[in-house]
Amino acid sequence: MNQLAYDLNKILDDCIAGRLLSDFGRRIYFPKGIIAQSAEAKKSAWAANATIGMAFHQGKPMILSALSENLPYLSEAETVAYAPTAGIEEVRELWQKLLLEKNPSLRRECISLPVVVPGITAGISYIADLFLNKGQRLIMNDPCWDNYNLIFEERREAVLCSVRFLNDTGLDLDAICAAINQEAKTGAVRLILNFPNNPAGYSPTRMEEDVLCDCLKDAAEKGADVLVICDDAYYGLVYEDTIAPESIFCRLSGLHERILAVKADGPTKEDYVWGLRVALVTFGSKGMDGACFNALISKLMGVIRSSVSCSNTPAQFLLLKTFAGEKTPAEKAHYRAILKRRYQAVRRFVEEHNNHHCLKALPFNSGYFMSFACNGIKSEDLRRKLLAEHGIGTVALGGIYLRIAYAALNEDLIAPLLATIFQAAEELATQ
Numbered sequence: 001m002n003q004l005a006y007d008l009n010k011i012l013d014d015c016i017a018g019r020l021l022s023d024f025g026r027r028i029y030f031p032k033g034i035i036a037q038s039a040e041a042k043k044s045a046w047a048a049n050a051t052i053g054m055a056f057h058q059g060k061p062m063i064l065s066a067l068s069e070n071l072p073y074l075s076e077a078e079t080v081a082y083a084p085t086a087g088i089e090e091v092r093e094l095w096q097k098l099l100l101e102k103n104p105s106l107r108r109e110c111i112s113l114p115v116v117v118p119g120i121t122a123g124i125s126y127i128a129d130l131f132l133n134k135g136q137r138l139i140m141n142d143p144c145w146d147n148y149n150l151i152f153e154e155r156r157e158a159v160l161c162s163v164r165f166l167n168d169t170g171l172d173l174d175a176i177c178a179a180i181n182q183e184a185k186t187g188a189v190r191l192i193l194n195f196p197n198n199p200a201g202y203s204p205t206r207m208e209e210d211v212l213c214d215c216l217k218d219a220a221e222k223g224a225d226v227l228v229i230c231d232d233a234y235y236g237l238v239y240e241d242t243i244a245p246e247s248i249f250c251r252l253s254g255l256h257e258r259i260l261a262v263k264a265d266g267p268t269k270e271d272y273v274w275g276l277r278v279a280l281v282t283f284g285s286k287g288m289d290g291a292c293f294n295a296l297i298s299k300l301m302g303v304i305r306s307s308v309s310c311s312n313t314p315a316q317f318l319l320l321k322t323f324a325g326e327k328t329p330a331e332k333a334h335y336r337a338i339l340k341r342r343y344q345a346v347r348r349f350v351e352e353h354n355n356h357h358c359l360k361a362l363p364f365n366s367g368y369f370m371s372f373a374c375n376g377i378k379s380e381d382l383r384r385k386l387l388a389e390h391g392i393g394t395v396a397l398g399g400i401y402l403r404i405a406y407a408a409l410n411e412d413l414i415a416p417l418l419a420t421i422f423q424a425a426e427e428l429a430t431q
């Protein structure tokens with residue numbers, strides 16, 4: 001094993017992260033190579049900096065005019081220069097500040113500085129690299145975002161322990177806690193939480209969050225090491241007052257020395273920048289100090305350096321300008337209000353038609369989606385029928401679920417579209 005990896009492991013072995021690292025997580029390190037030496041030179045090489053593989057002219061990165069003319073408000077360095085491996089410092093600090101503002105109970109000393117990754121997907125994949133070995137079990141929701149299967153099962157060869165997180169009214173806490181307690185007996189619990197969730201569009205109420213946190217704390221108190229990945233892709237898109245107001249990451253990061261919470265989030269959905277490909281990974285644990293967080297960040301930087309090397313530079317600068325934009329808060333509030341009205345239109349329809357014999361809505365209160373569980377018909381048959389006969393695109397998942405991305409629909413389309421779906425399901429059932 002490389003000496004640098006060994007040194008990082010030595011720091012991390014004193015805390016929860018060291019015990020949870022995968023074999024790859026133990027081997028990976030951030031080298032004191034080109035990037036580290038170049039960062040050092042950037043600060044101190046006053047005569048000439050001959051470290052980095054970029055071409056300069058009169059002190060600025062060379063840039064083609066077609067590019068600079070199309071990005072007129074970004075400088076050469078903001079457009080084409082490499083970004084640091086862990087992301088542009090200002091973006092990392094700003095995101096941490098925003099996290100603390102959006103989640104007032106979050107304690108700064110319990111979290112790391114966020115690390116920039118090229119999208120939440122990449123962030124989750126890197127977390128899986130660091131903490132999941134072949135054959136290790138990960139508890140997750142059924143149905144879940146289908147990319148989890150690719151990331152955890154196909155890439156990392158982990159074993160998915162799928163649990164139906166939802167019953168008729170909300171979280172099925174008995175089922176979730178039973179799965180956690182079962183895993184705790186093995187000495188480690190690994191769990192991914194995604195609230196608001198894809199595909200059901202559900203976020204826990206304050207009471208549900210209390211029970212879930214108590215259960216995880218109990219597992220830790222009994223001696224299990226607990227990893228909770230918080231996929232907060234849809235953070236903040238909540239439409240009911242009963243929903244816990246902050247990310248569950250806040251509670252988990254201050255809950256117990258044996259709990260490591262890792263938050264993957266970003267502006268993808270929160271700030272309407274799906275294709276910008278900037279996201280963040282933040283570690284949180286009561287049992288970790290600054291040295292442990294820095295060592296873990298070095299590990300994550302090793303993962304980044306060995307895969308994409310660094311994230312997109314102009315995207316990070318565009319994001320900084322977006323956050324600084326005067327019109328941004330009002331525009332975000334406007335978009336949020338539109339999404340909430342779409343949610344309310346779905347809710348109205350579902351409440352007025354809640355006794356359909358073959359379509360039952362899973363609990364939903366947030367996010368972009370809602371899903372129906374199909375009874376007596378296959379969701380794939382319904383999806384095909386809707387597409388072929390009505391030109392309506394939906395997503396069939398797991399054989400029985402039909403996901404509706406209502407965030408993508410104009411409000412006035414929602415009731416007629418749902419009526420068509422109900423009618424088509426009726427026709428299928430009586431065929």
Ligand SMILES: Cc1ncc(COP(=O)(O)O)c(C=O)c1O
Nearest residue numbers: 119120121145194198231233268
């Ligand atoms: C639950 C969930 N996590 C993560 C993502 C991906 O986010 P990103 O586009 O930033 O990779 C999505 C996107 O659809 C999602 O639904």
